[in-house]
Amino acid sequence: MSKYYTLVSEADAVHMIIVETEKRLKQLDLQWENKEWSGALMQQLAGEDYFTWSFEKVAYAVKKRAKSRTAEMMNEYVLSLKHLPHVKDSFEYAVLFQQTEVLQLLLERHQDNEDLKEWISVYRLLLQCLRGQLTHKEVVTEARHLDVGVKEPMLKLRLRLLAAHSYEQLWQFDEALFLLENSISSFHCLEPCYMKSVLASRALLSIGNSFLYGEGDIERAAVNYLGIVENESTPDTMKADVNHGLGLVMMCKKDSVMCAHYFQEAIFYAKETGKHAYRECLEHEYYPFARNILGEQFDLSGVVHEEQIHQHIVRGEYEKAIRMIEELEQARKSSIPLVWYKGMATGKKEFLWSALEQFEAGNGVFLASLIRRELENPCTDLGSGGGK
Structure with missing residues (x-):
């Protein structure tokens, strides 16, 4: 490896x-x-x-x-x-x-x-x-x-x-x-x-x-990411991407402390090297996504709509999440993650399966694996639809 x-x-x-x-x-x-x-x-x-x-x-x-x-x-x-x-x-x-x-x-x-x-x-x-x-x-x-x-x-x-x-x-x-x-x-x-x-x-x-x-494959991903971190000649311009990857690895390992550490490092290096658009995405979309997957609750200021919806689901505010999903759908702003979150909010597994199939068809194995984990986990808390 x-x-x-x-x-x-x-x-x-x-x-x-x-x-x-x-x-x-x-x-x-x-x-x-x-x-x-x-x-x-x-x-x-x-x-x-x-x-x-x-x-x-x-x-x-x-x-x-x-x-x-x-x-x-x-x-x-x-x-x-x-x-x-x-x-x-x-x-x-x-x-x-x-x-x-x-x-x-x-x-x-x-x-x-x-x-x-x-x-x-x-x-x-x-x-x-x-x-x-x-x-x-x-x-x-x-x-x-x-x-x-x-x-x-x-x-x-x-x-x-x-x-x-x-x-x-x-x-x-x-x-x-x-x-x-x-x-x-x-x-x-x-x-x-x-x-x-x-x-x-x-x-x-x-x-x-x-x-x-x-x-x-988070283990082999981590080996290669750490190879970059440990290389003292690695330019700072690459460190935002590397720490982002390591943050996701720690998210998958359910290590919220190290996940936070690597995402903060990613945000720091994105700011230091002038990657302002990337920093915005890290702060308002990518890190909130990881925190939602880890089941954390946090302030919604500046967070993108999809991850606001995700956070409402984490809080058990399913009706609010469904209402926001419907608003985005009416504005023709649907996406595969939105289908995923719709399944979680409504409790209807057909939406989860639909998102899973779409991610797999588009080579999104990493995201598909997160949905599959939810489907296979009997402790997964699905929303108001009762997990049908």
Whole structure:
């Protein structure tokens, strides 16, 4: 179950990078007399030799010394780079931090470099993805098309992870896992670098999501999520998603304390990294959903309508829940979760079976497993319809 983490995390290599960077940071603090980090200092680092200051070391240093200004400092750095290995890493940095303008500048600046020809074509596709110009099906098609012509192993892996992510968004988890499991071995062939570390975390996240949502396998999902948490080089931009996944794992284990811990971590990192829409969803939909599954009672301020309904069911306020369901149905805002909650509120199991079948048909094994647990549990409290 833990083979993926063993293959891709390279914890010893990451630890060595951190130790070396801490030493160099102490030297810089003396050299720069503890001055505030600035664009000029980042330009100086960009001119250092590759082995003294690798991209990964610089990224870690900025995280330690100027965390609140990470994007600002790193943007200055990547736009000042000349060394080819660093330039390659800079493309992935721009995608990871969703710096579309910086990525556009990098592509324009290096488009005539023959050594970067494959990189330009791959990251032009990723720029289109960042800008929302392609559907997930189109992304899969384009990634597969480019994969045929690309020779560099790092880029082949990048394209396959991109396709796997799109399969996840389409809830086609079998296809995602197939791609991921056939790509993991290629990590052995890659030299340590910033991009490899980022792709390792991306792979673990996708594998964890596929196990959780696609197979309902919380143990294998947790192994991969924890692999990301334990990897000290994991960027903060990924930690919201990882902690969200771990929160759901703890929800399934009925551990309300750890569920709360991981969801609060997810909300914190979403806020810290500027993922404001995601933070809103975590606060007002995803965490309330988990709390409802755990049977907790909480204030409804700001909570989305479906989870307000769910909370009324938790409180035993079935008539209020049914009334809200009918209002949403009349407004043509029905959904599979609403069918599920209708079954719980009315006590009519045919609605639960209908929601179960719809989730299973759409590869929503994780959500289907929650309904099945309710149907099989004799202690499940169904509503006013008497469990017919």
